[in-house]
Amino acid sequence: MAAVGQAAQPALLKPTPNQEEAARYIAQYLLQNHYRKVPVNDSLSQQIFKRYLDNLDNNRSYFTAPEVEKLRQEFGAHLADDFVSGNPADGFAIYNQFLKRAREKMAYMKNALEKTTFNFSSPETLELERSKTAPWPANEAELHDLWRKELKYQYLSAKYSGEKGKNIKSEVMKTLDNRLKIFNQQKPEDAFQAYMYAVTTSFDPHTDYFSPDEYENFQIDMSRSLEGIGAKLQMENEYTVVNEIIPGGPAFKSKLLKKGDKIVGVGQGDKGEIIDVIGWRINDVVKKIRGPKGTVVRLKVLPASQAGKGPAKIIRLVRAKVDLQEQAAQKKIIYDNGHKIGVIVLPSFYLDFEGERQQKHNYASTTKDVARIINELKQENVEGIIVDLRENGGGSLEEAVNVTGLFTGRGPVVQVSNALGGKMVLNDENYPMLYRGPLVVLVNRYSASASEIFAAAIQDYGRGLIVGDRTFGKGTVQSIVTIQRPFSMFMKQADLGQLKLTIAKFYRISGGSTQHIGVLPDIVLPSLIDPEVVGEDTYTSSLPWTTISRAAYTPLGFVTKEDIVLLKKEFAEQSAKDKLYQSYLADLATLNRIRQKKSVSLQEKGFQVENKTLKEIQDRWGDQNADTGKKKKTDFILQEAARILDDLVALKSRPAVPAAAPLARPAVRRAVPVK
Structure with a gap:
């Protein structure tokens, strides 16, 4: 394909001796030590090739279908053999082809921007994330038409991005110039990183x-x-x-x-x-x-x-340094239907490992802070507690186990299975049950790893209700390995880099893994987070959900399956009458319809209307207004969780009645923060 206004091409990239050596060690470590045992065959070749092409050309806008097939036949068919031998040469060859086409694309778009007057009234659309929805263009004409549409989309995006006083055409040209400059300045490290990413993520997304x-x-x-x-x-x-x-x-x-x-x-x-x-x-x-x-x-x-x-x-x-106090567990008090409810907000499972090792008196510990807050809430006579794990991406495994014990007592919390099939059960052995009252654990799609260990144990013990969205689903353990050649007193040791390697999986004490599917809530409170974008199941090489044998534990039965059925029915009936909650669900449905569209409008009016709708929904229900930074007066999802905990309090405090009897409380209430 002829380039448009293209200058002389930079030299082809080639792997360095250190990169070739690193590739051999990477293959050795992956095959010997990774949790997933991947057979070296044609299937692995195709996986690496597909992942590599999808990473380089995610929107399928650089190559045509015949070119992809030619690359597959010439290089892709034996990438598994290249991987085992530690030879990245074919990976570099594919990358060089990508760079050649990328430079051609930027030159074409620059030329089109200078000479074309766009018609933004025509009802054109552009497919986004084309790797999921569309094939590579069949020929050069289709490819050029796709480039033209992408240029229109970039123009509209620049116009409505919120930057004021900008010359749109000039801004888009700067972007194209910048990207062309990047493509012209690529180094062997860029090609090696891109190829190794395709190789390592063929084993799992966290390697x-x-x-x-x-x-x-x-x-x-x-x-x-x-x-x-x-x-x-x-x-x-x-x-x-x-x-x-x-x-x-x-x-x-x-x-x-x-x-x-x-x-x-x-x-x-x-x-x-x-x-x-x-x-x-x-x-x-x-x-x-x-x-x-x-x-x-x-x-x-x-x-x-x-x-x-x-x-x-x-x-x-x-910019600022991380404030450890902001990481720390915090408490709130809210009132709902006359019930006093405590909230423990837990942003992460933190631990000052060095302070613990040195036995310092005030070292940072999630368990110590949560224990203190529980005692304070008990002194304030709360009738129930919400543990808020939204946005909590994990942290210390030790702290997750110990914090669980504050609510369940001593006993098994999580199981760990290694690549050899060995199993270990982690128990809370130090902390007795500190709180025995009604409990709700609030989670969302960003709750991951250690958060999922805590939530899963609470659910398996029947200790409390899990409320919110399905969690992230990261149930794997990684270790950092330094890539080193065998010691030689005659050879200088080059730094060949490091490999983050998945070596184990977490399992619930009931036997199922938290991997891939996460923890399913007992009562769903859907959030604005897009489950098609965030979550372990969005990765194509995610390790599967599996089971092992159950650990030896006795459910506590604080919340039974019958309780959950009754509470779900009550929440459904009451929320159906709640105009605010129904308004939220309607906005979420609108948001999901926009997300699920395979294409975006290139007609300016349609583009503007859709963008305005997205912004209005985010402003109504988001944590903050993205333009002003002003905090919202209420936390809508926390309010709904408080309503559910209120039902749990009422259920556990009433005398025994037939299972079909409704809970006695007003039809609609609002939780009001007071502290």
Whole structure:
């Protein structure tokens, strides 16, 4: 295909000797130590090839179908053999083909932007996430038509992104120039990272290779000490994606940035130009976002809640160090129908490992803080407790086990199975049951890992009600392995990077894994989070849900199956009469209809209307107004959880009656925060 206005091509990328050596060790570690035992055959070749092409060309807008088939025949058929031998050459060859076509695409779009007058009144549409909905274009004419539509979409997105006083055509041209520059400056490390990502994620989505530079950033993120926004980032296709919001950081406190959001631009200060970062190396994006405490960074974000539809939004964050106090468990008191209810907000399962090792008196511990709050709530005579685990992505396994014991007493909490089939049961052995009253655990799609261990144990023991959305479904354990060649006194040891390797799975004490399906709530309170974007089951290589034998434990029976049936029926009847709740469900249905559309309108009026609808729904029900940063007066989902706990309190406090008898309480109530 002839390039349009294309300058001389940069030299082809080739793997370095260190990368070739690292590839051999990566293959060895994956085959010997990964939890999933993957056979090396044609199926693995096709998995790696498909994942690699989907990562490079996620929207199927660089290659035509005949070109993909040619790549499959020439390189894809023997990628498994290349993997075993540690030879990344064919991976580099595919990457070079991608770069060639990417430069052609940018040149074509730049030329079209200069010469074309767009018609935004015609009823055209553009399919998004084409890897899920559409084949590669059949020929060059279809490919060029797709590029033209993408250019119209970029123009509309820039126009309605919220940046004022901008020349739209100039802004889009800057974006295209920037991306062309990135494609022209690619290095062997970029090709190696892209290919290794396809290889490692063919085993499972949480196995990954870190180059020496990337691992340095990973260590900084884990230490959580560097000043910035308090978010872990990762690359997915050409995008920088938020992988975790760190409790206590600026992003966490603002509630404006969510797991799964795509960062497409970064600006310094309140007036600095927002620079497009699509296609940038993750290290370069991180350097742009980090900065001194007290300074402002503006991020241009494609929200995960909108499934990539509508223009990006601009959010403003003030850089700061992670505030450990903001991570800590906090309490609230709310009243509902005359009942006094305690709320324990738990952003993460934190533990100061070094402080614990040194036996410091005041080391940070989730268990210590939750125990203190429980005692305070008991002194205030609350009639029930809600443990709020929304947005809690996990943390210390030890703390998850011990906190569970505060509500269930000593005994099994979670099982761990390793790659060899060995099983270990983790028990709470130190903490007796501190609270015995009515309990609700509030979760959402962002509740993961240690949160799921806690919620699953509460459910298996029949200790309380699980309320909210299905949880994330991450039930695997990872370990960091340093890639090292055998020691030689005659050879300098090169740093070959690190491998994050999945080595074990978590299982509930009832025998089922939390992996893939997460914890299913007893009563569903749907959130605005898009389950098609967020969750373990959205990854194509996610390890499956499986079972092992049940641990030796005795259910407590505080909440029985019969109780759950009655409470679900009561909630359904009452919420059907609640105009506010029904309004929320109607907005959620509208949001889901927009998400599920396979295409976006390129007709300006339709584009504008859809974008306005998305923004209005987010403003009505989101935690904060994305434009003003003003906090909402109420937490709607927490209110609904309080209504359910109120029903549980009423159920457990009434005398024995026939199972069909309704709970006595007003038809509609609202929970009112007072502390």
